[in-house]
Amino acid sequence: MVLPAALARAVLLQAAGTTLVHGTLPDLGVNKPIFFFAALRLPESLDRWNRACLRGQQPKRNWRRKMRFSERLFLMFATLLVLTGSGPGLALENGTAAQSEVVVFAAASTTNAVTEIADLFTARGLGRITTSFASSSTLAKQIASGAPANVYLSANEKWMDFLEEKGAIEKASRFDLLGNRLVLIAPVQSPIQTVDVRRGLDLAALLGRDGRLSTGDPEHVPVGIYARQAMESLGLWDQVKDRLAPMKDVRAALVLVERAEAPLGVVYATDAAITKKVRIVGAFPLESHPPIVYPVAAVAGQKTDAAARFLDFLKTPEARTVFEKYGFEARSCSSGI
Known part of the structure; x- marks a missing residue:
């Protein structure tokens, strides 16, 4: 043979x-x-x-x-x-089918919204979407190593800048798509009701003797980076820097609080909104951290016609409605494609 x-x-x-x-x-x-x-x-x-x-x-x-x-x-x-x-x-x-497929690498916090938008895109016959959700840092490193993605949606500007500096994205295709809020959450059964997140807050006391604060790893996960910046600006970081439960992405941080394995967590407002197992007990002041911005762009050398259509589709009122349903602030909008 x-x-x-x-x-x-x-x-x-x-x-x-x-x-x-x-x-x-x-x-x-x-x-x-x-x-x-x-x-x-x-x-x-x-x-x-x-x-x-x-x-x-x-x-x-x-x-x-x-x-x-x-x-x-x-x-x-x-x-x-x-x-x-x-x-x-x-x-x-089936070359046509292959050309119409778009591989989208997107921040974990966009899972529900992007999945729904991808289904709408496919239903309209514009192409087929394959999604991969993880921490923005993990996805950016994979793209920099040659992962076969067409579109990258990051939960912060840092990791998009990282790829742009490496020439790994189509710079002209980049735009700011979404905004979000940083919130403090507790398990739904927690006795903690409302927390005024401000300078002078005794956050360590709220965690209890052995409790940890669940959030993304502040070394590389966007939500953890924002959380650290916010707590440093409010003078709270020294209380909790040794009491973190640093997770691989925001959804993992959310799950830890859902299971009541952490008494408090710092996540995005959109993540807290998708579950009934946690409550938002406080919100970080907008001025305590840089604006939470989600940039999106085509990956260098991978901007197919279908990828361009998907980037355009993300700006449509139809997509905006989905993003806003999940609590995002939609920053880009067009009349449609």
Whole structure:
């Protein structure tokens, strides 16, 4: 059996790229480095097998075992990718569908709104959206490393600036899409009712003896960065800097308070609004931190026609309605596309 080495490499590299968007492929537990290793090594193994077969020779026994394993590995991944619509073979057969797909990397706090807007975009026949939600910092680093995204939506300007400095976004496509508020939350059953977030607040006392303040990691997660800036400006940071529960993104910080594993948390108003398991007990003064701005842009070299349509769609009244439903301040609006 002669197997095409070039196709093997294309399929496995496509699989490796898929893991950047979706993490690990379902039920396989195989990560990106292993995919890339297989993509580099498997085609050479298949070449040796093919040359032996074409010469009418039987490969050595150990190579026969390796080749049979390689064939199974290749066929397993090729079949999976074709069935999931991720393989290059399917893209070749349906080039139009591939060109209309938009991969959107968006801040975790926009999960509900962007998911709903993506469904509207698809329903109108404008293209198909694949989303990946995480901390803005995590997504920015993935894009800087070559992750296959078309559009990046950040929860702060810092990480968009990071990509712009690296030439990783289309500068002309960048615009400020949304605004948000920073709030203090407590579990719904908490005895804490209303907190006046101001200078002189005894925040440590509200946390209790062993309680921690849940928020994003202030070293890189936007909500944690805003929280630190706000508390430093109000003179509260020294009380809590050693009592944080620094989470990977704002949704993880929210979950910790939902479960009452933290007595208080600092999140965005939009995140607090999506659950009945927490209450907003206070709001940080607007002047205590820089404005919370969500810039969006096309990734450099990835601004397809469908990506441009999606960026335009984010400015429409239809999208604005969705954003405002989830509590965002919509900063950009057009008449439609």
